[in-house]
Amino acid sequence: MLSNYVRVVRNPLYFPVWLGQLISNLGDTINYVALVVSVYKITGSGLALSTLVLFQVVPAILAAPLAGVVIDRFPRKRVLIAADLVRAALVAGLVIANAVWQVYILAFCLALAGTFFTPALSASIPALVQGEDLLAANSVAWSTAQLVQIIGSAVAGGLIAFFGTQWAFGFNAISFLISAGTIALVTFPAAARAVGSDTGSYIQSLREGMAYARADAFVSRMFAVQVLASLGVGGTSALLVVLAERRYHLPGAGFATFLFAIGLGALLGPVILGTLTRGYRDRRLLFLPYILRGAGDVLLGLLTVPLLGQMVLFVYGLNTSSGMVTYQSVMQVEIPDAMRGRVFTLMDVGWNSSRLVSIALGGLLADRFGVAVVYYLGGTFLACAGVVGLVTVPLDTQRSRGTMRA
Secondary structure: OHHHHHHHHHOOOHHHHHHHHHHHHHHHHHHHHHHHHHHHHHHOOHHHHHHHHHHHHHHHHHOHHHHHHHHHHOOHHHHHHHHHHHHHHHHHHHHHOOOHHHHHHHHHHHHHHHHHHHHHHHHHHHHHOOHHHHHHHHHHHHHHHHHHHHHHHHHHHHHHHHHOHHHHHHHHHHHHHHHHHHHHOOOOOHHHOOOOOOOOOHHHHHHHHHHHHHHOHHHHHHHHHHHHHHHHHHHHHHOHHHHHHHOOOOOHHHHHHHHHHHHHHHHHHHHHHHHHOOOOOOHHHHHHHHHHHHHHHHHHHHOOOHHHHHHHHHHHHHHHHHHHHHHHHHHHHHOOHHHHHHHHHHHHHHHHHHHHHHHHHHHHHHHHHOHHHHHHHHHHHHHHHHHHHHHHOOOOHHHHHHHHOO
8 A cells, every 4th residue: 555655655656746736835824823823812702703603614605516616517627726826816915804704705705716626626636546546646745635634723823822813814815826836837637627418508408417316326424423523522522622611621731632632543544445455335334433433422422631631532432533524535436527526516516515514513412411412312413314325325436447447
């Protein structure tokens, strides 16, 4: 598997894209901290921060159907570059924003552009690497992104305190320009260009995508699994800081140790996955992480010792990252190239819609019955999602081989 990692990094099609995303991820991490600091500095309100999250999640639900059609209809290289350039301009606007409504609008538009970029990039990866290197490519991207987030989160607070939020927004704008530049250097193979029909309306293309998702056994059942999993994950992820304070009696700074444990596990998960297995087309690799993470959530609700909680979260991070890399790789080979944009964005709609419901219900349950109950229920939903996937989701090897030749 190590040879696959080396081959991926040396791949002239993949390396520039990966390097650009590495720099962009660093900018995004620092930008996120700066955005939260900026909103809180302007308003001094926790509710304002919750509103910011809402403005960042809703675009993924509203714009995803259109984004999927655009990704499948137009050359993906152009979609990626356009999204990066738009995001660079929007982040530059944050440098001069001095009212919270301005920040909300810019954050909304940033999330809107991201709705086009992320699925387009994921849909393009299979055309940039050889089939046997797909798992390695996703593993490298995920692990390095986690490393950058750990480093960025560690240094962002101090740098913003010293230089202010404007420099952070400026750096992120530059990172988007670098990402656009590295993508422009790559000649995307035909499979990553406009693969959908150029005729017919956007509504017709959207209907074709929805019809495919309903009729395809893998997509329809995987959608149900993801919705069920998101119902479990949304509330627990949003309330981790509350769990740390109320259940484990950690101070505010102590919550960072929980985040570090998850981040360290997420960093190592893909490496361990690649070391232990050459393939990824196994239901156990795809769905056992759901069950293990669900069990971890239940344990987090039961335990009260911080060290034990950190150990559980480290294992949780391992399963999250290895499961995510497997999910990404399987989706990329199971979905025909001509449908990837619409299917990936449909999955995003299901995930984010359920996440909003989970966050809302989680907050109500935590206040009424205690935060541990949220983790019991969230873990149960997540484990059930894994069981449903193991029992019902088919993996079509012959179809995936045909897709890889597309």
